[in-house]
Amino acid sequence: MIRFLRLKSLFVFGFTLCLALIGGLVLGIGQPSVAHPLEAQVMLAGANITGTLFLEQRENGLVRIRGSIQGDPATLTPGLHGFHLHASGVCEPNTQPAFSTAGGHFDPGPFGSEVPVEANHPYHLGDLPNLVVDATGRAIYNAQTSRVTLSEGPLTLFDDNSTAIIIHQLPDQQRAGGTGAEAGGGRLACGVVTQRGETES
Numbered sequence: 001m002i003r004f005l006r007l008k009s010l011f012v013f014g015f016t017l018c019l020a021l022i023g024g025l026v027l028g029i030g031q032p033s034v035a036h037p038l039e040a041q042v043m044l045a046g047a048n049i050t051g052t053l054f055l056e057q058r059e060n061g062l063v064r065i066r067g068s069i070q071g072d073p074a075t076l077t078p079g080l081h082g083f084h085l086h087a088s089g090v091c092e093p094n095t096q097p098a099f100s101t102a103g104g105h106f107d108p109g110p111f112g113s114e115v116p117v118e119a120n121h122p123y124h125l126g127d128l129p130n131l132v133v134d135a136t137g138r139a140i141y142n143a144q145t146s147r148v149t150l151s152e153g154p155l156t157l158f159d160d161n162s163t164a165i166i167i168h169q170l171p172d173q174q175r176a177g178g179t180g181a182e183a184g185g186g187r188l189a190c191g192v193v194t195q196r197g198e199t200e201s
């Protein structure tokens, strides 16, 4: 009798475990899998400038931006060049001034200030370290930012109008209350941040 009870309880336990596993499986499958892009790419283009950047949101939440850029050193001069995420993913070289379609620095609300570029600089979410160009017009970029995300959320680069990366003519002096020229001046190259491959589920 005791043996039978033991067997019975073992059976009940096993059956419950099975149900739980199946239930978990069904629930898991039933979950709507919202795809958040965790990798992105930027093809930079401008006057005699090309480049490719890869963006990756890491497990710690930081977004790493790295890649290489090459240009004519007469245009992409050796030294520092302002480098930012801009508010709108529209790169039109033939506007006056060039690439003004990308808007101000990426700085979503509620207290953000995308226009004019000078306001809230260098505290915009899209403000990044300068690009360092060598004597031959080449540059390797490698920086990380905690100010933006590729995944969904209030800081995502994949908002309604997307986002662009701009290379500026001049160094960004990262001065608060400075002028547009001190924040990098004119725009040399532009690229839209586009989703790439991997997604989280």
Ligand SMILES: [Cu+2]
Pocket: 082, 083, 084, 085, 086, 105, 166, 168, 184
């Ligand atoms: Cu900029």
